[in-house]
Amino acid sequence: EAQVTQNPRYLITVTGKKLTVTCSQNMNHEYMSWYRQDPGLGLRQIYYSMNVEVTDKGDVPEGYKVSRKEKRNFPLILESPSPNQTSLYFCASSSRGLIGEKLFFGSGTQLSVL
Amino acid sequence: AQSVTQPDIHITVSEGASLELRCNYSYGATPYLFWYVQSPGQGLQLLLKYFSGDTLVQGIKGFEAEFKRSQSSFNLRKPSVHWSDAAEYFCAVGAFAGNQFYFGTGTSLTVIP
Numbered sequence: 001e002a003q004v005t006q007n008p009r010y011l012i013t014v015t016g017k018k019l020t021v022t023c024s025q026n027m028n029h030e031y032m033s034w035y036r037q038d039p040g041l042g043l044r045q046i047y048y049s050m051n052v053e054v055t056d057k058g059d060v061p062e063g064y065k066v067s068r069k070e071k072r073n074f075p076l077i078l079e080s081p082s083p084n085q086t087s088l089y090f091c092a093s094s095s096r097g098l099i100g101e102k103l104f105f106g107s108g109t110q111l112s113v114l
Numbered sequence: 115a116q117s118v119t120q121p122d123i124h125i126t127v128s129e130g131a132s133l134e135l136r137c138n139y140s141y142g143a144t145p146y147l148f149w150y151v152q153s154p155g156q157g158l159q160l161l162l163k164y165f166s167g168d169t170l171v172q173g174i175k176g177f178e179a180e181f182k183r184s185q186s187s188f189n190l191r192k193p194s195v196h197w198s199d200a201a202e203y204f205c206a207v208g209a210f211a212g213n214q215f216y217f218g219t220g221t222s223l224t225v226i227p
Binding site for chain 2 (some may be wrong): 042050
């Protein structure tokens with residue numbers, strides 16, 4: 001089954017403790033992206049990747065890192081999480097860049113930073 | 115700058131009634147427009163998309179949307195709402211330059227039996 005898998009679904013952590021949210025897709029998609037969803041703000045793009053070893057900033061990249069060492073994986077790294085990064089995070093992928101193709105979304109990761 | 119506005123934060127309709135969700139965009143070139151739906155606890159699912167051609171676009175689950183360039187709008191419609199349509203709906207515009215998506219803030223739909 002074609003899918004985007006995020007882990008974990010729920011995560012509670014404390015300020016400053018490094019964490020990684022994993023994202024994996026099994027559709028051989030070139031394009032992958034991370035979003036955060038906050039009430040009243042909709043979805044905002046954090047980072048995206050057009051292909052392996054190619055990443056770029058979205059609208060809200062501060063405090064986040066990503067890597068794309070393999071085509072299928074696109075982890076989101078919070079080196080020193082802060083409470084303002086408490087949010088619902090979504091990973092998404094598409095086959096050749098978002099234009100012309102729909103995004104496939106993961107089920108989300110609810111992160112709480114205390 | 116690109117932006118998407120969904121003026122209705124929350125809409126309540128009765129089951130069987132018609133539905134229209136509003137979306138206005140700001141974009142300098144021909145837009146690529148999308149509607150996504152998010153069911154509780156789920157990721158987003160594409161309902162329909164518009165790139166060019168016929169301005170009335172048909173999507174899944176009986177939804178349709180009409181692109182009106184003069185009004186910079188891309189409103190989503192459904193003739194008869196089902197209880198299972200209760201969800202959050204997001205309009206989005208795709209920017210070719212930068213390969214970025216810009217999402218609206220969403221409209222939450224409640225369906226009354």
